[in-house]
Amino acid sequence: MTEPVPATRADYPQFLTIPTRWMDNDIYGHVNNVVYYSYFDTVINDYLIRAGGLDIHDGQVIGVCAESACQYKAAFAFPEAVEAGLKVAHLGKRSVRYEIALFKQGRDEAAATGSFVHVFVERATMKAVPIPDGLRAALEKLQA
Incomplete structure (x- = not known):
């Protein structure tokens, strides 16, 4: 069985740098797994x-999370910046499926990938x- 091709920065049209926080670390000295979902959000x-x-x-329409997943490849720890890449994998009439990748600064291969x-x-x-x-117009700009 062949391994999937790792996600790289070139796969994502939108980025946001998110600083880790002291409270993100768990007792094991790395960012706890549940915090990755907050980075996605x-x-x-x-x-x-x-x-x-x-x-x-005050908007009449909001987005609610119906599903999310994460695959961990390398750990983050405080103090470190997370560079989050975003793209749209599927745009439906009432829903959207995003793909997200979290990168360490200066690295091209994702430390974590996920969907939402x-x-x-x-x-x-x-x-x-x-x-x-x-919202649809903005999401169309992120389609893979």
């Missing part, structure tokens, strides 16, 4: 707010709705 929502106009406080699915819902009813035009 951060790079995604930063992009949606800045590029797509997502209004997290957002379903867009009406905030008041939590019923799935079509992705709003502004």
Whole structure:
């Protein structure tokens, strides 16, 4: 069986640098596995707010996480910056599947890779709705 090709920086059109925090480290001296999911959430929502106009406080439509996964290849530790790469692997009518890679500064091969699915819902009813035009346009720019 052949190994999958490792994710590299060239695979991702959008990046955000996220500093690790003292509280991210666990007793073993590295960033705890659950924190990687917060990095995923951060790079995604930063992009949606800045590029797509997502209004997290008063918007009628919000994205909710339906699924997420992470594959760990190398550990991060405080103090270290995480360079998070983001792309869209699938853009549907009401949902989007992102692929994320976390890189150590100056490294080309990902230290962790993952996926995250957002379903867009009406905030008041939590019923799935079509992705709003502004968000869709921003997401289209990240399609693989």
